[in-house]
Amino acid sequence: MVAPPDNDVLFARTLRHSHRGSPALLGVSVGVREGEILAVVGPRGSGKTTLLRCLSGQLVPDQGEVWFNGAPVHTQPAAARDHLRRERFGWVGSEPQLLPELTAWENAALPLLMRGVRSRAARAQAQEWLDRLDIGAAARKHPARLLQSERQRVAVARALVATPAVVFADDPAAPLHRADRAQVLRTLTSAARSHGMTVVLAGTDPDTARYADRTLALRDGRTESATAVQDRETPDPAPANA
Template identity: 50%
Template sequence: MPHSPGTGFAIAEDGTRNPDNDVLRTQDVTVTRGPATILRRLSVSIRADETFAVTGPPGSGKSALLAVLSGVLAPDAGQVWFNSRPLHTLGERARAQLRRTHFGMMDGRARLMPELTVLENVALPLLLEPSARDTAFAAGRHWMGRLDVLDQAERRPHELPTALLRRAAVARALVARPDVVFADEPALGLEAAELDHLMRILVTASRSHGIALVLATDDPKVAVHADRHLELRDGRPAPARADA
């Protein structure tokens, strides 16, 4: 990726630029779904090792923004950058490969594969890559220990209560030590004490390993753990509140 001399910007083949210190960035991103506009010329930037919360009511565009930032969804217009790589110029297969190698993903449903043990589920991102199985399982046990679920390693997902399933999902998102973890409503349905415990572990573990954490939530008890917030309304930043 060439650089423009003295600017600190990387230059893509299409001539667009990205500041080198942003791990993620969008510029004028628009996403439509049929006649509806989901994101409207949205520009955001996210730094490495920060926790960034996208907030707003249901339908405001939170999940769509996470999908665009992670390469799950290609925007209809605008630019999306991961470090110096322009995601908006990559095809679906290249974006999928980038997700496997650089991003950790989780949501409030804690989707684990029912036929695998909890440990196998946690280690799965490494087992899908050319890593030694022993290394993958060692990393899985490490993160399960950090999340206080190591004693559940040989159980099946259906045997775990919701709170422990959510911890296992966090361990899986972190196991490959990605550059970014995307968490869409990570504490959905949890009691207040378990929610706070889960978020503290997720934020602390991400920060200690230099991982950017991007949250989508409409729960203030989740958003309070973030370093910065972006509140969306109808696919664009919400107007500043008069009492802010």
Template identity: 70%
Template sequence: MVAPPDNDVLWARSLHYSYSGSPALTGVSLGVREGEILAVNGPRGCGKTTLLRCLSGQLVPHEGEVWFNSAPVHTMGPLLRERLRRERFGWIGPEPQLVPELALWENAALPLLLRGASRRAARTSATEWLERLDIGGESARKRPHEVPQAQRQRVSLARALVTMPAVLFADEPTAPLHRTDSAHVLRTLTTAARSHGLTVLLATHDAEVAGLADRAVSLLDGRRVGTGLSTEPEGRTACSLSA
């Protein structure tokens, strides 16, 4: 077993995954460079979400390898993968999934609070991100049910960015939004990624959204398609992520 090249923060080889015998991924390989915004493009049902969930450690591929900074994610146990997701990864999906009992700023600050940050420090960081997304002042003290879906989704983005993750997984983050709100979320996401050197995997069925990325790969029926597919890079000696 070999690890990926030094400049790939994420690297996957020959991923296979099935749901109840129905293939969702069939032999997908890719590398993601540090600080890169990579779009995973394709129609709904092509395997984009499954790919991101395998890369982020939410799913273990039935076959194939996933590496993060030379650590084999595919061989990690559940606790180590959970720690990796909590400490190094961020996630935003098409639905906000906020905690209804918490104020918007508390939802955005939640990852920091769970890490043990003080309430004041967590609130300051969360408020800064919310203000970048035009959610400040009185709005930040509201509960999720008191604001429109577009604002809830912006809170989700703030929550994903507040820890400055090494990798941000964005699974159709603007799918439920109108054009103006979608542009706002994408502008904040890409600006934050480039200014802070974040690596972003952006799953989308929208070619226009994919065009905002540094590079795009396409999936169709669980397979990587299109031209310019590179051969798998030679790896180097593996090293593990210790518990």
């Protein structure tokens, strides 16, 4: 194995992966710098989710390498990869996957509680993120009493609450209406920038690229293009408390 570039916090080389014999990734390579927001765009079935799952250690690629902070991820045992995801990574998908028996703040605080942070401190941090996402008033409600857009905001708060090194966001605004989608993506990316978090943001909507520093386009499991987003539309200013 050849170590990745020093300036990449996350690096993947020639990833190949298949699901039940159907190829999902066909030799994808990508590097992500610390504090960078990378948009991974492409139609459904292009390999976006598989790429994020390989980069985050959820999947071990059939071929290729994944590195985080100069250390190989793809060779680590499952327990070590679980620890990495719990301690250094955040994840939010297109479905919130909240625990129904927990309140909104308890769901948002879960990564902190799992690390042993005391309940009072975890609740305060969770409340801060829920407030940033305009869902703070519902902190004591259970998921069944929340709207779909509210549940998704709780899931975003959960991904950010522990200030992870890398946030993997797999089409997190997909189930939302356009206005809610814009707010969630603005808050997610502006909060990540203000806290120095790296973000890998996947989306089917090409407009996702306007929130990122750089875009990687996938189609049929292959890299279509990788270009710096220099003349993209500037995102709307984030709320003052974001």
